[in-house]
Amino acid sequence: RRTTHYLFIVVVAVNSTLLTINSGDYIFYTDWAWTSFVVFSIAQSTMLVVGAIYYMLFTGVPGTATYYATIMTIYTWVAKGAWFALGYPYDFIAVPVWIPSAMLLDLSYWATRRNKHAAILIGGSLVGLSLPLFNMINLLTIRDPLEMAFKYPRPTLPPYMTPIEPQVGKSYNSPVALGAGAGAVLSVPIAALGAKLNTWTYRW
Numbered sequence: 001r002r003t004t005h006y007l008f009i010v011v012v013a014v015n016s017t018l019l020t021i022n023s024g025d026y027i028f029y030t031d032w033a034w035t036s037f038v039v040f041s042i043a044q045s046t047m048l049v050v051g052a053i054y055y056m057l058f059t060g061v062p063g064t065a066t067y068y069a070t071i072m073t074i075y076t077w078v079a080k081g082a083w084f085a086l087g088y089p090y091d092f093i094a095v096p097v098w099i100p101s102a103m104l105l106d107l108s109y110w111a112t113r114r115n116k117h118a119a120i121l122i123g124g125s126l127v128g129l130s131l132p133l134f135n136m137i138n139l140l141t142i143r144d145p146l147e148m149a150f151k152y153p154r155p156t157l158p159p160y161m162t163p164i165e166p167q168v169g170k171s172y173n174s175p176v177a178l179g180a181g182a183g184a185v186l187s188v189p190i191a192a193l194g195a196k197l198n199t200w201t202y203r204w
Helices: 002-024 037-059 064-085 099-111 116-140 145-151 175-200
Strands: none
Touching: 002 037, 002 064, 037 064, 037 099, 037 116, 037 175, 064 099, 099 116, 116 175
């Protein structure tokens, strides 16, 4: 029965990766990370938290959220390798950083002795606050994603999604702060939704 649970998580985490990728960007977030980092941050934090908290509460085991995020990360690295094998540069795709935020969600659940409400409030807030920070650090370690986007346009990229120069500073000065603030607020109700899904589904 427990094996079935974890196999189920693997299957859904792979599919969630596809949803997360598309919610944040066309393919991962390399093209638009600088241009719309706030939108990316909100989309990624909410998509991560809804699946991670659902499966963490589904199994009742602290660590399941990190397990879930790890599967997503591995799957994304496999896709990155596939693009690289096709002849694209290594920096063509930047893999989002999900694992540390999922670890904070697990930690909030474990530290409060499996308190579901604490996981929603504290864990949801921590995911929303931390994910933009970890991903901006990740972006700073690679070559300019926008340069890659212009140099190697996506094969099926529609015209309206042609990468544009970022306008950071005109309407706000810190995309990390704005993404973290909005992500923290929105991740809590989305975490609550993920928790609520457990009462709508069959449990073994």
